[in-house]
Every structure is written in structure tokens, then in C-alpha cells.
Amino acid sequence: MTHIISIRDLKREEIDFLLSEAGRIQERCFDEHALNGKILALLFFEPSTRTRMSFEAAMARLGGTSLSVGSVEASSMAKGETLADTIRVVSGYADAIVLRHPKEGAARLASEFASVPVINAGDGAGQHPSQTLLDLYTIRQSMPLERIRIGLLGDLRYGRTAHSLAYALSLYHATIFSITPTGLELPDALVRELAAHGTEVICCDNVEDVVRDLDVLYVTRIQRERFPDSASYFKVASSYRITPELLTGVKDHLIVLHPLPRVDEIDPRVDSLPYARYFEQSWNGIPVRMAMLQRVMK
Amino acid sequence: MKDETAQQGLLISPIKNGTVIDHITGGEALNVLKIIGITGTTHECLSVATNVKSRIMGKKDIVKIENRELREEEVDRIALIAPNASINIIRDYKVFEKKGVTIPALLVGIVRCPNPGCISNTNEPIQSRFEVVPNGLHCLYCDWVITRDITGHII
Ligand SMILES: [Zn+2]
DSSP states (O other), X not given: OOOBOOGGGSOHHHHHXXXXXXXXXXXXXXXXXXXXXXXXXXXXXXXXXXXXHHHHHHHHHTTOEEEEOOOGGGSGXXXXXXXXXXXXXXXXXXXXXXXXESSBTHHHHHHHHOXXXXXXXXXXXXXXXXXXHXXXXXXXXXXXXXXXXXXXESXXXXXXXXHHHHHHHHTTTOEEEEEOOTTOSOOHHHHHHHHHTTXXXXXXXXXXXXGGGOSEEEEOOOOGGGSSSHHHHHHHHHHTOBOTTTTTTOOTTXXXXXXXXXXXXXXXXXXXXXXXXXXXXXXXXXHHHHHHHHHHHO | OHHHHHHHHHHSOOOSSEEEEEEEETTOHHHHHHHTTOOTTSOOOEEEEEEEXXXXXXXXXXXXXXXXXXXXXXXXXXXXXXXXXXXXXXXXTEEEEEEEOOOOSEEESSBOOSOTTBGGGXXXXXXXXXXXXXXXXXXXTTOOEEOSOSGGGBO
């Protein structure tokens, strides 16, 4: 049985396979009845409307049906049932489970108790492999993944999206520019792990210095709650803002990505530039999740 | 070696049955007792010597516990804080079995995850699971890595 819990569980060949499948799906070379008669259970113990809708849409396009838990408050979980029990029960209702849960490691636990495949749709500050896959897929639409030069910008200490992406790109020998305010750099353990894969991490505190060097600029939110007061937050946030002016003289093929929702890291004037790919990135969630659902249920 | 044994003889007398844990990292004897569940209120007959001179280790601790043989998971815990320890099972004043400790690749239910957001710290029917990595212990649920004060996290 195949679970998709962490990007770290996937070998490079498996990632490549899922991305090619997503590509075939996007070119409409897929079987609309591939998952006819199959049922997907969506267990969202914290709200994430977009991720949930995107899995529901992906399932519907493959001919399958989705079951959604209502609100967490109304579920047995609120009555004190363990996640392990919920998973054992729901395994009997569905052919696969998509889980979103506030505790880190919840999806790993679910995979130990489930008798059907589990897909992690985010556990706490933990893993969210479908996000990483769609990030990779979006990059691959513009350029080969091998040896890209990518700038990761924002809060890289706590931003797990960036961690998984950096890890996955290390399988493709990327060069990573870590562009962060002081104190929000990539964790040392991760940097050492990337180095072990032969991936160089170059730290810089100014996006202007490196942006002309990049193939991909991946922007994440700088979380306000990481700063002692709003003045120091605004000072940092304004110096990490992507504007059309900043992007003058960059490589023609540069793409700017953002996992969305954005606050004000990217000036809306950037939206109409050829570099902006964050909305495509979001739409790519559908073919990527279709590929994942087929992979675990077929 | 003879000198060393003679010196120890002065500190701790031989036991008839039980366990001698020798070559404990200097100063860790009390932590060894803690992780095998021996406290001031339990009833084991016990001898402890700390910071004894050792030719191999500089300083070492020794613990002798009468009428008790250690379980496998206790040996695993000792390995975490005293990787050079040797364990001698004594029966009728003789060393019946002598074994070293090895840190197992996987620690199940031995260490508590320091991450408050980790699923292993909830009332789920699971035990904590850590794999031993070069820089510490890696939680297989939440990916947290414990690099310091492993003793403080032993359950
Ligand atoms: Zn943990």
C-alpha cells in the first residue's frame, strides 16, 4: 500500500513519475473514469478550504466520490476519540484518506492505523507533500529541475513549505540562495542534510544582490508573529517586497512563485509580468493531486 | 588492570547475585539509576561509586545492584547516556554473562519528544519512536531532532 506522508518518503524516480503523470493529465491524456466507484475520505481537523476543494475537484475529475467530515466540533474527535480510532473507522468507509491535522506527525500515525492509503494534506507545521509536488511541477513547466538556481525568500526557519522544497530540490542538485532576515535562516540540521546531497546553500540578506542570478524566486510569507513588535515587522517586510523595479535586469526565464495566500510580499503590479507564476502554481494543484490520487488508489 | 580491581574492591564489595554496570561515563551513575527506575524510595540493595580512576576512561562510575538483572530496554537506555558501559550479570559471585551496550538504531517508547505539537505527546495509542542519527535522535513522527540533554528526555 502506498501512502504519501512526506516528500522524504519519495525517491527521485517516484517524484519524476508523479510529475510526468501530472503533465499527461494537464494535456488531457487521462482516463476520466480511472477512479469510478472509488471513495475518498477528506478528514480536515483544521480548516483549509483551498486544499480540500482541490482534492475534491481532483477526485471528481477522475470519476470518484468524496466524503467530507463536517466541522471538527461536530465530530467524534471533539468527544475525545483518538485519531487512531477515527482512522480505523474511516478506513472502512473509503478507498483512501486525505488528512489535515494540527499535530505534527499525525499523518504518519494515521498511516500506521489505516487499512487504506493516506495522503498527508498538512500536519501542523509539518509535512505537506502535495504542496511540494505542485511547486516542483510548476518549475518543471518552465525549465528542467536539474541544477536550477533558486532563491528562497521569507521565513525559512519556520516555513516548512520551503524546507520540503529545498529537500526535494537537493535531489536535483540545485543551488539554493537563502534570503532571510537575521534569525529566520534555514535550520542548521537541514542545511547539513542538503550539503550531504551536494547542494550548496548561499545565505544573503538582500534579494537585490542575487535576484539577477536566479532561475526561480520562491517567495513565502514573513510571519508577523515572529517579530517582537509591529514596527520591526514592517521594517523587515518592506525590505522583502518584490516589485517590478526589483525585477529589472533579471534572467528572461526567471519565474516567481508563492504558495499563496500572499499578504504584501509581492506587489500586485508584478502579477502582469511574464515572471509571475503563482496563480498557475495554485491551479497546478489539480493535476498534481489527480496524479497522487491515481498513484495511491489504482 | 589488577590495580584498578584492587582499588574498586576497597570501594565496593562483591555481590552474590545481581548486576554490575561498569565503565559508566564519569558522573552519569545517578542518571543511570534514574533511567532504570531506581530512586530513593525503591528497595534495591545498591552500591554506587562515582568518578573512580580508570586507566581507559580517565574517570568512570560503577553501579552494583543486588538481586536484579537488567531488561533489554533498560540496557538500551543506559547506552544512550553511557555508550562505553559494560554490564556484568553476576550469579553466585561469578560473572555469568558480560555484555557491552549498543545504542539500538530505533528507540521505541524510551525518549519523549520535546516538540509540544508532536502527535506522540497526545493520548494516541502509540509509543514515541526515534531513530539514532549522527547528530542526535530523530522523532519519526514530527521530524524533531534532539541534539542535547538526551538524559532529560528519557521517559
Ligand atoms: Zn516528535
